[in-house]
Amino acid sequence: MNKIYFQGTYGAYSHLAALSIDPKSEIIPCKTFDECFQKAFDEPNSKIIVPESNRITGNIGIEYLIFKYRLNIYSEYFQKIEHNLLGHPGTKVDNIKDVYSHSQALSQCSKFIKKNNLVEHVRADTAGSAEMISKTNDMSKAAIASSLSAKTYKLEILEKNIENESGNLTRFLIMGKNISQPKFEKKKYITSFLFKLKSKPAALYQSLSGFAIHAVNLTKLQSYPEKNTFDSFFFLCDLDGHIEDPKVQKSLEELGLHCQDFHVLGVFEADKHREK
Numbered sequence: 001m002n003k004i005y006f007q008g009t010y011g012a013y014s015h016l017a018a019l020s021i022d023p024k025s026e027i028i029p030c031k032t033f034d035e036c037f038q039k040a041f042d043e044p045n046s047k048i049i050v051p052e053s054n055r056i057t058g059n060i061g062i063e064y065l066i067f068k069y070r071l072n073i074y075s076e077y078f079q080k081i082e083h084n085l086l087g088h089p090g091t092k093v094d095n096i097k098d099v100y101s102h103s104q105a106l107s108q109c110s111k112f113i114k115k116n117n118l119v120e121h122v123r124a125d126t127a128g129s130a131e132m133i134s135k136t137n138d139m140s141k142a143a144i145a146s147s148l149s150a151k152t153y154k155l156e157i158l159e160k161n162i163e164n165e166s167g168n169l170t171r172f173l174i175m176g177k178n179i180s181q182p183k184f185e186k187k188k189y190i191t192s193f194l195f196k197l198k199s200k201p202a203a204l205y206q207s208l209s210g211f212a213i214h215a216v217n218l219t220k221l222q223s224y225p226e227k228n229t230f231d232s233f234f235f236l237c238d239l240d241g242h243i244e245d246p247k248v249q250k251s252l253e254e255l256g257l258h259c260q261d262f263h264v265l266g267v268f269e270a271d272k273h274r275e276k
Contacts, residue, residue: 001026003046004174005039011127011149017079017172018049019148033062037069037175044177047074054081055169057104063224066194066265067234071175073192073266078273081168083109086130086155087142093158100129101144109144112162118142130155169273181267184244188270190219191243193252196226196234196261203258204235210254211239214247234261243267 002025006014009029018027025047030036033050040048048071051060083105087096099106099118106113106120113120123129129143134153142158143149150157182189197203211218220238241248243264256262 003028003043005030005036005046005048007031007033007036007050008125009127009131011130011146011152012125013079013081013127013146013170014049014051014172015127016146016148017077017170020079021049021075021077021174033065037065037071040071040176041069047174047176049077049172049174051170052076052173053171054104054108055167055171056165057107059222060104060170063222063236066236067224067226070194070263070265071177072179073173073175073268074180075174075268076190076271077172077174078169078271079172081108081163081170082147082161083126083144083163083168084147084150084157085112085142085159085162086133086145086150086153087158088133088137088139089154089156091139091142091156091158095139096142096158097140099142099144100132102126102129105144108164108168109162111164112159127152171271175266181243182269184242188240188274189242189267190238190270191241191248191252191267192236192238192265194234194236194261194263194265195255195259196232197258198260207255207258210251213254214251216241216248216251240270 004018004025004027006018007030008014036048040046050062053059100121100123102125103122105126126145127149130145130149130153133141133143217240222236223233226232
């Protein structure tokens, strides 16, 4: 049976995404993102599913692990995020005084929290907050988490869809050590890669000129400092297209001339949500 590792506890949005992608796999929780990446690195036949960014609150903060482990990206998956207020069965929203969840979930539900005068408590993840609430007898405490968390920890959904904005999505990456790329066909693809530039003036400007010349669309370009330094940066980049497309190849070849480190992270089909 295939293994998929995720960060958090059962009932997390990562668990929900893994079930949507491959419900027949053995889905295994890890305490940290670092542990997830290490598992995939040590077990080439396993995969991990990790949240990369959220449409509303931005990056999750796993870039340094992508740079460190350089796992292959097999696919992307956009998970709709629907936050719920979970409490003990029989509790009413009016009884709740304290709410527990991940910092991003609390931020995404700030209007509901303010309206109900709830005191926020930041925890490592949403599902872990639900698990904690299930082990207390305090009816004044609640968690913000998924409906799967409510089912997993036998909690009641006191209020559904309490997020500030509907249409909230988190982009997940499915990654592993073995390299695999789809055939170049008439489909929409994303090529993901990282690079570090040679130290010279206007290096970034010069390195990106090839994409403009060959009309290749960059959908993501973000810089991150290397570990223990603020004067050396690497870049994570996504572009529209398959690496075997001649114009993509030429663009990347020109980029390579300006790099001291370049690594293709993966080529995969674009998720259908990108068209919306």
